[in-house]
Amino acid sequence: MTRVLELLVSLLIVTVLVVVVGVLLPSHGHVERSVEVSSPVRQIFDSVNTLRRFPEWSPERRLDPQLHMEFSGTRIGKGAKVDWSGNESVGKGSLEIVNSDEDSQVKMDVTNDFAGTNKTYTITLKPAENAKTTRIHWAYDVDYGWDLKARYAGLYIHGKPDATLQTALANMSAMLASFPNVDYKDQDIQVTEVTGVPLLVLSTKAPRTLDEVEEATSQAVARIEAVMAKAGLKQAGPVRTITTNWGDDNYVYDVAIPVDASRFTLEGATYEITAPVVSEVVEELADNETAPVLKLGDHDEDGNLVIEDGVHARISYTGQALMTEYTGSPAALPLLRLQEKAYAETHGYLYSEMNGGRFWDEVSATSEEGGNTYKVYLPVEP
Known part of the structure; x- marks a missing residue:
């Protein structure tokens, strides 16, 4: 009987420690990566302000070349959306543009199997002082709230979420390099x-x-x-x-x-x-x-x-x-x-x-x- 009580007390102590540590863990996750490209700012902005280029830069397609995608909403800007479904490594998810500021920033709501809620991508463009290159900053933000399991999962935000950003940036950079390097922002097309x-x-x-x-x-x-x-x-x-x-x-x-x-x-x-x-x-x-x-x-x-x-x-x-x-x-x-x-x-x-x-x-x-x-x-x- 004494050993049973000792075991129960030990489990209680461990549980309390897990809860206390979980409460002390961050309720919000943030990771950001960047890359510098030589494409005109307007080209970069237009490429991320429409999800029609998602098949080229999608990190998910690297894991599933047969990824199924469906576009809906507007073609460009706020309301543009893509839903995808793939193999077990990819699952189901979606992206939707919720805000954009021309030649500056695009924000997307993210739905996927990563832990947490209110997941977003924020893509910010910062031209260099010489105006010859632009740095693309790609940030991922997520809320864990009081979901202790999600807070613990947030300890691994530099795992798959981080890798996803890096893959997206690498794909984006390669895609932009394939476009004609001309600036059309002053030409009405x-x-x-x-x-x-x-x-x-x-x-x-x-x-x-x-x-x-x-x-x-x-x-x-x-x-x-x-x-x-x-x-x-x-x-x-x-x-x-x-x-x-x-x-x-x-x-x-x-x-x-x-x-x-x-x-x-x-x-x-x-x-x-x-x-x-x-x-x-x-x-x-x-x-x-x-x-x-x-x-x-x-x-x-x-x-x-x-x-x-x-x-x-x-x-x-x-x-x-x-x-x-x-x-x-x-x-x-x-x-x-x-x-x-x-x-x-x-x-x-x-x-x-x-x-x-x-x-x-x-x-x-x-x-x-x-x-x-x-x-x-x-x-x-x-």
């Missing part, structure tokens, strides 16, 4: 809906000088206008320049003119301009080195209707696109394209520079002084 129109198109190229590009464009426009006259078509919009490849020495591109009808008659037959559709027959022709010369009414390897003199026809891209306007020299157009590409990357928009996904620009206005106003488009997917 918008998401717009564009509707496809019938185009007559001619592929061309020129050395990368303004004069030679202008000359090649003028020649291409003249050839397209000659075909338009034969087909009884009229111009129905500004000339478009569709970029294929901005190379080191040469600029490869298409010149396109919108026309007023999708149906025309030429050489006694009527033809319909449609959106490009690459059929199996067209794909076989593209892969066949001895493919026959295409003639009027055929379709090329991109699904465009062949007319004559190198001029093809198609319905242009329909869907979402990034658009920005610029007034000045066309020498700035390559930079604008890079800015739109960087904007698409940081905001999580998918794009492809193949066929219908290629950049195009057009002159929207010409001033009396001779300067042009350009609109530059990049097709994107939501």
Whole structure:
């Protein structure tokens, strides 16, 4: 009986000690890590102010490459949310942006299997004095309250929670390094809906000088206008320049003119301009080195209707696109394209520079002084 009492007293003492120590442990946990990057501040802010880039920087995806994610709420800023579910190492969780201060800070509510409640990420951006680099501070905060088990778990905040921050920062740094390193904060880039129109198109190229590009464009426009006259078509919009490849020495591109009808008659037959559709027959022709010369009414390897003199026809891209306007020299157009590409990357928009996904620009206005106003488009997917 005495030994039983001694055991009970010992257990009581241990329990009291556990409770006393637990009460004395912190009721709040905080851990913070940082990394320095050379990306523009606006790029960094936009990348964390949308959760569409979560698949790239997510620490959870490292533990489960098949992580299932669902986005909801707004696309950017307060209300943007992602829910995930994965294997046993990841479990279920979510992130939701609850506050953001442009180019300065983004705060997210965190739901996961870590101990505690009121879990948050606070990402703070601090540009260096030389303005060439920015330090990203990533903090994790959690409340344990009077949950003594959670308070003891807080002793290991420098375990998995700390590792999670470090992985997120490393992934974020690598992701930012893959973006075009251009600052677009002073360029108004918008998401717009564009509707496809019938185009007559001619592929061309020129050395990368303004004069030679202008000359090649003028020649291409003249050839397209000659075909338009034969087909009884009229111009129905500004000339478009569709970029294929901005190379080191040469600029490869298409010149396109919108026309007023999708149906025309030429050489006694009527033809319909449609959106490009690459059929199996067209794909076989593209892969066949001895493919026959295409003639009027055929379709090329991109699904465009062949007319004559190198001029093809198609319905242009329909869907979402990034658009920005610029007034000045066309020498700035390559930079604008890079800015739109960087904007698409940081905001999580998918794009492809193949066929219908290629950049195009057009002159929207010409001033009396001779300067042009350009609109530059990049097709994107939501």
